[in-house]
Amino acid sequence: MTSSRVEQTVTYVVLALFSLLAVAPLVGVLLAAMHPSGALLSGISLPDSFSLDTFRTAWSEGGFGRLMTSSVIVAVAVVAFTTVLSITAGYAFGTMRFPAVDLLFYVILTGIVVPFESLVVPLYYSFRDAGLTDSYWALILPQTGLSISFGTFWMRAFFRSVPPELSDAARVDGASSWRILWRVLVPIGRPAILTMVLLVFMWTWNEFLLALVMISDDTHRTAPLGLSAFQSRYGVDVPGVSAAAVFVAAPVVILYILLQRQFLRGMLAGSIKG
Amino acid sequence: MVAAERGRRWRRPRAAPAPGQPRLIGYLYILPAFAVFAVFVIAPMIDGAWISLFQWDGVTPGRWVGLDNYRSALSDPAVRSAFMHSLVLVLFYAALPIAVGLGLTALLSHSRVRGITAVRTIIFLPQVLAAVVIGVSWKWLYDPQGPINQLLSAVGLGGLRRPWLGDFTTALPAVGVIGTWVTTGLCLVLFMAGVQRIPLSRYEAARVDGAGPLREFFAVTLPGLRNELAVALSLTVITALRSFDIIFVTTKGGPGTETTVPSLLIYQRAFVTGQVGSAAAIGAIMGVLILALSVGITRLVEERR
Numbered sequence: 001m002t003s004s005r006v007e008q009t010v011t012y013v014v015l016a017l018f019s020l021l022a023v024a025p026l027v028g029v030l031l032a033a034m035h036p037s038g039a040l041l042s043g044i045s046l047p048d049s050f051s052l053d054t055f056r057t058a059w060s061e062g063g064f065g066r067l068m069t070s071s072v073i074v075a076v077a078v079v080a081f082t083t084v085l086s087i088t089a090g091y092a093f094g095t096m097r098f099p100a101v102d103l104l105f106y107v108i109l110t111g112i113v114v115p116f117e118s119l120v121v122p123l124y125y126s127f128r129d130a131g132l133t134d135s136y137w138a139l140i141l142p143q144t145g146l147s148i149s150f151g152t153f154w155m156r157a158f159f160r161s162v163p164p165e166l167s168d169a170a171r172v173d174g175a176s177s178w179r180i181l182w183r184v185l186v187p188i189g190r191p192a193i194l195t196m197v198l199l200v201f202m203w204t205w206n207e208f209l210l211a212l213v214m215i216s217d218d219t220h221r222t223a224p225l226g227l228s229a230f231q232s233r234y235g236v237d238v239p240g241v242s243a244a245a246v247f248v249a250a251p252v253v254i255l256y257i258l259l260q261r262q263f264l265r266g267m268l269a270g271s272i273k274g
Numbered sequence: 275m276v277a278a279e280r281g282r283r284w285r286r287p288r289a290a291p292a293p294g295q296p297r298l299i300g301y302l303y304i305l306p307a308f309a310v311f312a313v314f315v316i317a318p319m320i321d322g323a324w325i326s327l328f329q330w331d332g333v334t335p336g337r338w339v340g341l342d343n344y345r346s347a348l349s350d351p352a353v354r355s356a357f358m359h360s361l362v363l364v365l366f367y368a369a370l371p372i373a374v375g376l377g378l379t380a381l382l383s384h385s386r387v388r389g390i391t392a393v394r395t396i397i398f399l400p401q402v403l404a405a406v407v408i409g410v411s412w413k414w415l416y417d418p419q420g421p422i423n424q425l426l427s428a429v430g431l432g433g434l435r436r437p438w439l440g441d442f443t444t445a446l447p448a449v450g451v452i453g454t455w456v457t458t459g460l461c462l463v464l465f466m467a468g469v470q471r472i473p474l475s476r477y478e479a480a481r482v483d484g485a486g487p488l489r490e491f492f493a494v495t496l497p498g499l500r501n502e503l504a505v506a507l508s509l510t511v512i513t514a515l516r517s518f519d520i521i522f523v524t525t526k527g528g529p530g531t532e533t534t535v536p537s538l539l540i541y542q543r544a545f546v547t548g549q550v551g552s553a554a555a556i557g558a559i560m561g562v563l564i565l566a567l568s569v570g571i572t573r574l575v576e577e578r579r
Contacts, residue, residue: 011382018378019396022459026399028421029411043424085307092303104304111315113508113568115516117537118561121544121554122321123314125332145314148307177299206404208519209537213545224406228523231410238414249407256402260395267401268464268505 033058033242041238058243061234063218067226068247070136074222075204077140082147082200083193089148090155091181095167105156111149116142120213127214138214139222143207147200154266158192159185195266198259202252223248319561326555331548343555353556356536359446360515363535366450367457367514372506375461379469379499380491390466397459409523412452413439416524439525445532452520457510468502469495504575508568515564536560 027044034047037054059065092098093105119142127138166188167180175183186193211225221229227248231241256263326343330336347353400408414420416438423435438448472494480490496503518537521527527534527542536556544553 007382014378014382015390015393015397018458018462019393021455022397022399025411025415025455028415032414040419042419044421081310085310089304089307092300096297096300096303098297098300101300104308107316108308108311110565111311113512113564114315114319114561115512115537115564117516117518117540118322118557118564119315119318121540121550121557122318122325124544125325125550126318126321141310142314142318145310148311149315152307177303202402206406208404208406208522209541212522213541224404224519227404227406227410231413231523238417241410242414245407245410249403252402252404253399256399257395260398263402264394264398264463267460268467 029242029245032238033246035239037240037243038237039239040236054239055243055246058230058240059247061240062226062230062244062247064223064226064244064247066219067221067223068251070220071205071223074136074139074143075201077136078143078147078204079197079200081140081144082151083197085144085148086151086155086196087181087186087189087193089152090157091159091177091185093152094156094159095164096177105152108149108152111146112153114146114149116146116207116209119146120209123210124213133214134217134220136220139207139211139220142210143204147203151196151200154192154196155189158189162188191262194259195262198255198262199266201255202263205252322554322561323558326551326558328551330550332544332550333548336551339551343551344559347552347555347559352531352534353536353539355531356534356539359533360517360535362446363450363453363514363517364511366447367453367517368507368510370454371458371461371510372503374458375465375506376496376499376503378462379465380487380495382466382469394463394466398463399459400456401460405519406523408452408456409520412455412520413524416448440529442529442532445525445529449517449521449524449533452524453514453517457513460509461506464502464506465499468499472498500575504571508571511567511571512564515560515567 031044031046032041033054034050034052035041035045035054036047036051037057089108093101123142124133127133132138162185166184170180170184206224207222208224208228211222212228215221215225227244230244234240325336327338327340328336329339329342415422417423418435418437422438426432426434436444438444441448476494476498477490480494485493516537517535518541521533521535521538522541525533527538537560540553540557540560542553543549543556
């Protein structure tokens with residue numbers, strides 16, 4: 001008993017230490033953002049007085065109103081397209097049999113590991129030729145293309161987990177496959193769909209390289225791109241840059257804290273298991 | 275796993291041909307997704323492979339050079355050193371976090387911890403942050419006036435103070451440590467969840483057989499974590515090989531080319547120095563490498579099972 005109590009204590013101490021390591025840099029950034037804009041900081045220190053002025057200044061100087069709007073537009077569009085396309089494709093891959101079904105699934109699955117690093121060069125020149133750089137489409141379409149891989153993989157796993165009796169019963173009643181999908185299966189698949197929505201939102205919100213390559217005008221810049229530009233311009237203003245970093249991190253972090261179970265389930269199980 | 279799935283499907287023919295239920299309708303359901311995937315993922319891959327066969331500055335017509343871009347990529351010291359840097363980053367992003375994660379898991383494998391959810395939320399937090407945010411934050415942590423140097427002075431190690439990201443000897447390891455910070459939580463959460471699924475009876479059996487902690491680890495814990503290990507390995511190695519965002523924000527590949535990695539070379543060559551063909555070749559090599567690694571790691575786990 002005693003040895004197990006010692007073990008328990010060690011466990012908690014170790015876990016506390018690692019939590020501290022994970023969170024300390026973020027607390028440092030948060031504290032830095034509470035100092036007056038432009039203040040010269042040396043190391044981590046508590047602000048003299050609590051003020052959100054730096055957030056206000058950074059928001060207007062960095063144009064974060066517009067940046068966040070662009071990011072929301074892109075993320076919502078990618079999530080919407082990915083969700084619909086992945087549900088229909090996952091449904092077919094998970095419940096139907098047709099020639100080459102496995103081959104087609106594996107082809108789509110490769111997208112899970114294809115990095116944007118390998119695609120940006122050809123994507124940029126194709127979009128440039130089509131006159132579509134500096135547009136939201138240049139961000140929405142490629143990201144939808146890559147997200148579909150995970151989405152299809154994830155929804156297929158869900159559809160396979162549903163007892164076939166459910167759709168059989170509806171089929172006997174004369175329901176079409178389309179109707180079975182949206183009336184019977186999608187409603188019970190809400191938790192799986194939510195996980196997919198959250199992950200795709202996070203990936204899209206955080207994407208940097210594609211935006212860096214595709215976007216050069218102010219109107220279509222996304223938040224991470226704006227943060228990087230803000231840092232190059234106001235690098236010495238540590239409080240200001242920290243506040244800007246908080247803006248970019250906030251939407252995903254808030255969602256994560258509220259819905260962490262869904263995040264963890266997707267990120268831990270949803271990786272390479274094909 | 276494929277065989278197992280196939281077996282399952284034969285036993286339970288889900289889409290048995292029912293009246294009004296032609297299975298070929300499956301093609302219609304996958305068509306939209308497949309079309310988008312084909313146009314924005316498959317086509318660029320083929321296009322990239324095609325571009326990589328030319329010497330092209332992105333503006334004037336390119337000149338066909340066959341496999342020269344690949345040949346020179348393999349002999350170019352800049353490309354080689356970039357891949358070497360990636361290899362170093364793999365140590366920091368993958369090897370170190372997995373070793374730490376496994377060590378801790380072995381240490382903690384007997385205690386069933388309560389209240390782990392809160393800890394897990396915090397430890398996992400770096401996973402959801404934008405890499406740009408992480409880079410911006412760590413750039414300040416490593417600053418000459420930043421918290422890390424402050425901490426060193428505070429504990430009497432002021433002699434070690436330096437601009438970590440600007441120093442030729444420390445820049446690459448400093449970037450690596452950022453990766454370690456990001457992926458350790460992932461490994462820890464994965465392994466701790468996995469170890470809770472190993473039946474306690476296996477540990478008891480090992481103990482009855484007289485296994486010490488070390489043998490217990492190799493005989494019970496490690497085999498029990500095979501799946502988690504594969505997931506952790508693929509995710510962290512891929513993160514290490516990509517790692518564009520963090521490096522672009524913290525060092526831009528410098529000082530000199532100390533922290534230049536292949537993804538950064540792709541960006542520089544395609545969009546700064548007008549060597550688009552070479553960039554496409556490096557991109558293709560990276561893509562194939564990552565695909566091969568993921569397939570290889572998965573295979574390794576499947577076969578041993």
